[in-house]
Amino acid sequence: MKNNKKKFSNKSQLGMITFRFSKNKLAMFGLAVITLLIILCITAPLYINYEDVYKQSMANRFISPGSGHIFGTDQFGRDLFARIIYGGRISLLAGLVVVAFALILGVTLGGIAGYFGGRVDNIIMRICDVFMAVPRMLLSMAVVAALGQGTFKMLLALSIAAFPGYARTVRASIMTLRNQEYVEAAKCCGTSSARIIFKHVVPNGLGPVIVSATLGLGGTILAIASLGFLGIGVASPTPEWGTILSENRTNIRYYPYLGLIPGMFIAISVMCLNFVGDGLRDALDPRMKN
Numbered sequence: 001m002k003n004n005k006k007k008f009s010n011k012s013q014l015g016m017i018t019f020r021f022s023k024n025k026l027a028m029f030g031l032a033v034i035t036l037l038i039i040l041c042i043t044a045p046l047y048i049n050y051e052d053v054y055k056q057s058m059a060n061r062f063i064s065p066g067s068g069h070i071f072g073t074d075q076f077g078r079d080l081f082a083r084i085i086y087g088g089r090i091s092l093l094a095g096l097v098v099v100a101f102a103l104i105l106g107v108t109l110g111g112i113a114g115y116f117g118g119r120v121d122n123i124i125m126r127i128c129d130v131f132m133a134v135p136r137m138l139l140s141m142a143v144v145a146a147l148g149q150g151t152f153k154m155l156l157a158l159s160i161a162a163f164p165g166y167a168r169t170v171r172a173s174i175m176t177l178r179n180q181e182y183v184e185a186a187k188c189c190g191t192s193s194a195r196i197i198f199k200h201v202v203p204n205g206l207g208p209v210i211v212s213a214t215l216g217l218g219g220t221i222l223a224i225a226s227l228g229f230l231g232i233g234v235a236s237p238t239p240e241w242g243t244i245l246s247e248n249r250t251n252i253r254y255y256p257y258l259g260l261i262p263g264m265f266i267a268i269s270v271m272c273l274n275f276v277g278d279g280l281r282d283a284l285d286p287r288m289k290n
Helices: 003-020 025-042 080-116 116-134 138-146 151-177 182-188 195-206 208-232 243-246 257-284
Strands: none
Touching: 003 025, 003 257, 025 080, 025 257, 080 116, 080 151, 080 195, 080 208, 080 243, 080 257, 116 151, 138 151, 138 208, 151 195, 151 208, 182 195, 182 208, 208 243, 243 257
């Protein structure tokens, strides 16, 4: 009977969160656009020939957007639409991977620091302070410069730069929950500290972390594009929105669509993810709504 009540309560709480989120028009618009972008990128092989991403044709250079080439062609005659869509697979997927890695590390360290406190908390937080003392973008550039260029190394660099923020958010949530009655009851039953942290405490403090991760995803996509534009992220000719901008920056003055289109995709993705993050924040804690 108690288990049924608990399940009903959890479903009711989830239903209320979903209801409040669905009432936020900007959040629903952002979710719809991001979902559409992800579907377009995932299903790209169904309507785009992969050879068009890299196929060069000097006779077809700088064709303006039209029916033959929806977004036009670049300085090497490559189809910009194909490169944008396949580039989105890297930009969006890489952003999700970075946030996932940073969340795993941040939740683990933040959960341990918040639950045990004392010396353990001091050691972990001082390590986080060291990473947070350096601006995130500068730290990412330094790690990439030290490890070398490559997609995996870029993901590792951005994950290292992002995890301290998540660790601090988790720690703050855990410190307000570690003295709750259900935690004391679990201790009295002989439950291990690891089980208490990851089974009872962390799940109840994930609300702010989910919001932070959603908002951070937009910043991560922007950071990936920035590294690509600077030439230390995804290497050309592999398509990625920042790399596409970098490849065409010398021709943007005469052919503005080469900069406007990839820049528009970056801006729309980041803006819509921020809409979703704001909507989640308001849905999880209505008191935060302006």
